[in-house]
Each structure stands twice: as structure tokens, then as C-alpha cells.
Amino acid sequence: MDKSLTLNLSPVAFSGQLLVGRLPWEGDESYRSLRESNRSHVFRFDARSETIYNVSLVSDVDPLGTVEEAHPGQHLYLLGKALQIAILRFLDGRFAVLRPARPLEFWGGKQESRLLSTALENVGMQPVHGLEIFIKYSLDTRVVSLPPDQAKHLSLLLDVSTSNQIDLSVQRLAADGFPLRGKGICTRRAEDGDADHGLLPRLDWCGEFESISNGTVTLSASEIASVPTEDALLEPHRRNMQAVLAHYFGKDSGRIMASVEGLRTRYNSAPGKLRTVRNTLTILQAADLVLHKDFEFQLSTLLQQSADEFPNQIAVDRPALFFGAQGRDQHQRPDAGIARFGPYRYPLHDRNELAIGVICETHHRGRVEQFMQDLKNGIPDHRSRGKKNPYSGGLVGKFRLSSVRFRYEVVRQPDPSEYKRAIQRLLDGGTVHLAFVQTRDAHHQLLGDDNPYLVSKAELMLAGVPVQGLLIETIDGKRGSIPYILNNVALASYAKLGGTPWLMAARNPTTHEIVIGLGYTEIGHRTDQGRRRYVGITSLFSGDGRYLLWGRSREVDFDHYTDALLANLRATIEHVRRHNNWQKGDQVRLIFHVYKHLKHREIEAVKTLVQELTGEAFTVEYAFLDISHRHHYTLYDESQSGVSKGKRGRIGQGVPNRGTCLRLGEREALLHLAGPYDLKTATQGLPQPLLLNLHHASDFDDLTYLARQIYNFSYMSWRSFFPATEPVTIYYSRLLARKMAALRGVSSWSSQPIARGPLRDSLWFL
């Protein structure tokens, strides 16, 4: 095996004498006051000893309290804080700093770090002051256990990404006719001490633009009614940046953004990112990172796999999936498994003679009909050089359905009321098992009652009919890609109809296992607390040698997710206990996949409920695992030469293979669920691995087992034949939350059919 992986982590070495001061803990208020009045020191509270440790950042100033010489290895977290401040002092005056710590963030100072200005110059235009796409650097410290002795090391984590700046006054934007209504408005706020470190004032989200008059911007969707015009800035997210460019540069904006994307790949592709991170590290290595006169930080090179300290790998294998009439045929690849053996226990699928309703625009009907015929019968004559035809059999051949009948209803205008009438005609005409609704890409921008797809989906689901969306742009797409699209549409349709495309083996189980996933989505209007969040809950359990999906997935408002989680847990345990006939003395393992760190009281609530349900009869163990893409670890494979995409060249250079998994310590691991073959375009950049973090309240702590299970669960998604970039526990939860949240905007919608109606156990959200 090539030892070609590199992790964006630089172990920190120390030299010199470390003096640490000790102070007794005297409460939160006293601690806050201590920090505010002693900015020349760094503090860390150690809860176990109830002691506040501190070091001085200034050469001729001593630590506070009882001062003693200490071994750096005993104060790694304190030194981590101190290192960030040492770096911050180095950056001061050289770069625009966005955040001082956790992570420390700053914009690049060179002209080449200004992607938008460079792109504008490339196409012969003048940069616009206050409008920029910057290269953003992130630095953070981590304490990680590294081989060969798993000793704890302080390390610096280095990352690079891009960040937008739209510092154009709202007054100017309004005067220039930019459509501001409904767009996010922010203000900048400087905190005490920020100026000491050259920090840019922070952006605070205030609300959505309603109107402007007399020097005041009136806001909606916010508790703040208005802000002075001179303070109001447009929220600098990607969509707003594109809209501003389109407004000011018209037709040229496409060219400008294409140029930006080209420049961005220098920083978001694996080789570009790694080069930039290495350059940044070289600069920091040369900097004088001194704590005080006798104590220095020394940054090592990035961790490379050839080094003894490189984290150990966790080997993963594709899981065995079950297919075929009797459910015993195995294949590791879902597509080939279904093509060869048919879906899992397909003779038991109770909807073999399908009535499919199709709603489409009248002038698209011909193409939609052709698409639906291809969906039914497959495209046997599709030829693609060197590739297997993925969809030669169709719903009838590949998915072993007996017959498929279509009933069409057309709409003359693509407006929601027309769609509603067409759906009524469709439902009046007899039983429909599944409905396809053709809409347009542009409809995605419409919310709630204005969106024909959402309105149609709500109407049909209220009638107990699952829905599959279909964009006319997809149908009109490249002919060569249609079989691949049909293949995934057929898969999701089969699953929405209650079919089981495949199942995953639960090998040699030694316990009753229930895995519960929480995923979330942010959608709709923001509140002053931030964008509204919805949480989905998905559960799987082991039984009869495989993992089964607990049918009743739940969606809930973020504020009530703990209650929903407990309710879901109760229902799942009761069902699985009966289903598998748990017996006294049995072992039960509950694994939670969560997108956020569970709070202590949430974990206690879970344990109390389980105790209440199981009593003394069973031995229960828990694993609480945070699963996130939101972190700054990146992993590079310098031997990865990428995948040829024909005329589009090679993509995925430097991207580690899917399944690359590193153990960062007893409780942390990185797992890559998108490798070079999973990328579609060169501009996608280096995919972020999942960071797995096992909560301290977990008594089942086999991280290798848990990481492999997460990898395996990424093959359980029936939304596409391609494995997901998250375990299905999180992925399904997120899809569910997203779809439910979108439907909430439709006035006629009620979640009744999902809570108690015919779609209760359905995977309608795929």
C-alpha cells in the first residue's frame, strides 16, 4: 500500500522553560473578570482540579497565582490557546482577521487572494470596491493522540477556503435598482478588544429586507424592526453574490463567475489546497511564535503517512448486500445486484401491477411520454463506450414488476392552480400508486403556495400517493445521461412504492442493535436566532441477520427534537423488542448518529427512558456519535492521479479513495465517503471527510466498529445507486426534514398522511 496520505495537521513541538500559574476557581463571574482584566495572559479552567491555569503572553510579566515550572505535555489545551494568540499577534497588521480563535480565520492579503477582482481583470473589467471573493485561511489547535505510543500532541490544523464580501451599502444597491426584497440584511459589530488584534468587525444577521426610507431599512422575519441605512449590508452568501454580479455585470456575470470558479480550483482542489496549506505553514514556521522569552512553539511539517506519528488507518470493506427472490443472493454493488438477481424478495412486493399518474405541461407531453416509456421498458439500445448500459431492463425487466400503466393529465400553464386541477382529474380517474409531476428548474426558487411542485406534492400526498418530481430540463438533458437518470428514478420510485431494493447484512450479531440517526436542514425564513432548523429522525435495527429500516421516520421542529427523539426511541424499542422477542439477560446496543453534539441532559433523558422501558431485564450499552462535515480536517492522497472524464480531463487528483478512514485518537476518526470516482466536476474541489466524534457518555466505544458501520450505512440509501456521502441514518433524516420543511409552506398541507395515513411507513421523501 502506498503511504501517500497527508493530513492538514502540524504537530507542535516546544522549547524552553514553561511557567504556569495556578489560581483557585471562584465562580464564573470571577473567571470572566479575571480574563477581561488580564489580556496579557491566557487562561484555562480545569474542572477536575477546579483550578484555573494560566500563562503569560508577555516576556517580562509572570503568570498569575502560584507559579511553577511545568511540563508542556500537561498543559496542551492551555498551550493551544496560547499558540492561537501567538499566531494572531503575528497576523496583526498583515492580514484582515475575521475570527480570533476556534478557528482563527483571516483573508489572504495578496492580490491573488482576491478571486473576484482577479476574475474581473481577466475579462477586462474593473474591480468593484467592497465586492470580493477572498481566499480565507483557518487555523485551529487540536490535541490528538498519535502513534506510535498514542501520546497526546498539540497540533495546528490548517485549512483554506473562500469567503464572500459584499460591503456595498444597501442605499447604493437600492438606488441602483437591485431587488432587495426578502434578502438577508446584516450589520457589522466590533467587540471590545477586537481592534487590538486587527479584527474586522463581525457580521450580524438582522432580518430580511422589507423597504427603505428616510435613512432606515425596515426588516421582516426578525425581532429587529429596522436598521440605519448606512449600517445595512447585504448578507454575503453565494446566491446574493451571484445576484449582485448578475445585476451589475448582466450577461458578463456568467463569464466572470466561470473565471472565479477556475481561480477557485487553485484553492479548493486537493493539490491546490495542499499547496496553499503548505505555503501557509512555511510562513508560520518562519514566524517567531514565542509565548514568552524562554518558551517557543515549533511547527512541524504536515503529518504524512510515512511518519511514525501518522494516525492509524481503519480498514473498511464494502458491505454485503442482499438481493433476489428469496433474499439470499449477495452482491457488493447495488446496481449489478438488482440487474442480476432482482430486488430483495421481489415476489413479496405487493404492488407488481402499477398505475402511475403523470402530470405534465401540455407542450412537453411528447417528451415526457417518451421518458416514461423508457422508465417502464428501459433503453436496451443505449451504447456508451466502455460502460455497461445501466438501464436496459426498465421497471418491468430490472425491477421485476409485472406491468406498468400510465395515466396522463396535462396543465396548460405551469401555475399551481392548474396543477391542482390536473391532480384532481387524475385522482378522480381511479387508483394511482405513484405520481410523476413534471415542473421546471426555475420553480425551485418559488416557495410554498407559489411552487407548482410543492403544491402538487402536498395534494397527492394528502391523497396517499407518493410523488416523484421530474424537471423538463432533466428530460431535455444529454441523451447519453438519460439511462443513468432513469436508473436512479426507477430505484427511488420502487422504494417509494414500498419495495425493498436491497438490504444490508448484520454479520454475526452479538447484541440487539438499534441505530438512531438525527439529521437536520435549515430552510425558509430566518429568525434572530438564525435560520429555522428542522430535524429528521431515522432508525435502523438488526434482525434476522440484516439491518431493517424502522418505517416511521419522524420530522420535527428543532426546538422539540428531544421530545421527538424520545418518542421515536420509545416506539422503536417497543417494536424491535416484540419483533425480535428480546429475552431476559439479552444485550442491547443503542447507537446514536447525530449531526450535533448531544447535550448532557439529552443523553440523560435518553438513558432514563431506556431504563424505564427495559428495566433490569437487559444489559444496555450506548454509543453517542457526532457525525459532521463541518470541521477543518482535510486529507490528501498525493499518489491519486484522478479519474479521466474524457474531454473534461481528469478530476479528483489528490482526493483520497472512498472509505479512507483515519483514527485520530480514542474517540475521533475521519472517514472519507466521497472519493475521486464520486466527483462529477473539477470545480467540486476536495470533498470533506466526515468527522466522527464519540461522546464521553458512550459506554460502547469500539470506534473501529462504529466507523465501519457508518461506512456500511452509506450503501443503504435507495435514493440513488451511488453510495451516499453520509450514513443513511443521517441522510434520510436530512431528506425527510428538508421535504417536510418545504411542504410546511403550502397552506393546504397537513402532516396527517405521514403521521397516521397511508404514507406512514413510506419512504416518500426519497
Place this chain on the structure above:
Amino acid sequence: MVPLTPDTIVSSRLRSLQQRVHEGIAAAPLQSQGFARLILQRSKYGIEDSWHLSSSGYGGVPEAAHLGYCTAAGIEEAAGGFRAAWERLENRPRGSLVEEFRSDDISVLGLALGIHNSTPDETEWFLELCGPARSTAWTGRARELAYELLKPEGRLKSLPELDPQDSLCLELVMREMWPAYFSGSPAIGSSVRQTTAEQLVVGQPPLAGQIDRVAVQLRALELLVSGLAREAVPTIDKTVGLLKRTETSFARWVWEQNSQRRGLPPVRWIIDRETHVQAFLWAVLRPVFGPDLIEEEYLPSYGLKQSKADFGILSLKLLIEVKYLRAPGDLKKTEDEIGGDLGSYFQATDRFNRLVVYVYDDRDEPEREKNDLLRQALLARDDRIVDVIFVRRPSLIPDRDSRGTAQ
């Protein structure tokens, strides 16, 4: 390079199937693991590692079925494990079991074997939940066997139409394993066996992920090959039968009365002395025995005399002595010659230990009643003489004195 012969092709397929079993067994579902291990238990291509007696109690129906197969394999501890697993199943909601029982014939057979071998009390509900005994899947006969094990009703006596690649292979394997349950079933003809063997050798083999199909094909091919091999190599009895039937082949002996081609005399296959008979027999036996047939075998000397048998068949350790009767007194002479040479014929019994005498009767006045006397006498003299065969000359061949003048 290994020469491409039927033998190497079959061996290569057997080895490739064995390889797939080894590749797939560990990842296979438990019920399939149990099934494959059981049917390959007596195979020389079987699974080397020992049975994994999984009885954690968390594996549900597949685990119980696996334990059922373990009981059938004679693993002592399995019966207790099966009973515990069975009790757990018994108390599960019926709805959670129906899908398992109705869809999976291999699980059903494993469970039936477990019930059969460990006799739990309550089993009626099991067949009730299993639904109809007949399944259309290639493993359908396994389900029928499961029902027969628990409730014999002669279901296996009728033979449904079986697809040669899979279900027929399963039938062959199950008949070999559980012959008593198939005792009244119609025989599977040799041509069907041969076709099945051919398809197994040339057809697309199943993937390692289909462990039960792979194991069934492996065992079936092994059984078919050894069966066909037994049929293909003649025994001494079959050789004697073949020699006896040479007389019937004389019906189309060539002896033209008139020439069929200008300038050439009429074609007449004359047999006029012992070497002609030997040539005729060589033509008959050589295609059957190939290099196994040797001629003019000099026998080890016995005193001063060294005798010579006409043919030897090495694999059968059988000598064939050809005698030619011309005149009435030749019968007695034949008896004396055979009797006199007996010692020489069986001097090295490790090489030849049986003799068949082939007597060609060219006498103008055959004494058929005496032939049997000679036969009885020789058979009585030494039980290593397996038979004395008399073959009368083709009727078209004229008397010995008329052959030069016959028109």
C-alpha cells in the same frame, strides 16, 4: 500448459466452483452457510474450516436455520442451541416470521432439519406459517423436503419439471443426501444427467455471492461426474455382454453374391482362421477400451512353456482367449488347451486374474448341444474363468469347403 481434455475441463470447473465457495462462505447469510456446509460435507471439494456454531440468539431465523443444518451434520451441541433458538422464534409475533418462512426455502429446510433432529414440542404453527409446500423457486424441492421431514405425505414422489442448471442439480444433491425421502421418486435418466453435467461444465457459473447455488452446482457436478464415470467404464460383465452380442452384429455381414462394381470381384469378408477372429474382435474392443486393450499378451512362463493370450484388458485384469472351431474334434482340443494353459494365464494375478474364452464356431455341422458341456466343464474347472462364449459364424459365409467356389 495443461492440455485441454474433458478431464481437465471438468476438473477446472470443479476447482473454480470450490474457489467460489471459499470466497463466498464467510459473507453468506447464516442459513446459506449451513446449507452449503452440509451438502458439501461428503464432498472432496468441501469446506475445510470447521462449522461455526453460531448460537448467540441475536441472529433470528437465519441463525436458527443454521443450527438446524448443524444438527443434520451431526454436531452434538447444535441440538440444544437449536431448541433455544426455536423457542425464541416461537414467541415472536407471527407477522415478523411469515415473510421469512414464505420467502426463504433454505431457511425452511434448515429449520425443518432442526425440528426433525431435536424434536421441539410445538411445530404445527411452523408449517402453518410457511404456507404452501410447493414453491416455484429453484429451491422449491428443498421446501417440499422440509415438509416431508415433518409431515410425510409423499410429496417428493412426483417430479416436477426441473430446470437443469439449478433445480435439477439440487434434486440430485438432495437425493444423494436424503435417499429415503426420494425412494418412490421417478429416476432421472442418464441423458438428462449427461445434459446437466454438460451445462454445468460449459454454462456460466454462479457468483460467489450465491453460495447455495455454487455449493449445489459443485456437489451436483461432482456426483454427476463420478456417476457418468462409473457408467462409462465397462465392467467384466459388460465386456462379456459385449462379446456375446458380436453374434447379432453378423446380421449385416458383407458377402456379396455378385460384384457391385465393374472390374472387381464381389466383396466377401471371409473369416477363415483364428487371426481373422482376433482382427474382428480388435475392431470391436479397441474403441471401447483404447490403450487399455493389449494384444498377444505373452504370459509369464510356467515351466518350459510360455503361453500367449490373445488380448488383455488391463483395467479389468481380464484376459480374452480366442478359440477357433473348424472340425468336430476341436471342442475337446479347446478344452485341453485352455485347461493346460490355466496356470500360465494366472501366473501374475496382480496383472490378470480373470479369463473369458471367445469360441468362434466355423464348423459346417455345429454341435450346439456339446458347446454347453464345454462351457460347464471349463467354468467348473476354475472360477477365474468368467465365461465361455460361443459365436456361430455369420450365416452368409458358406461351408468351409465351398468358400473358394461359392458364387
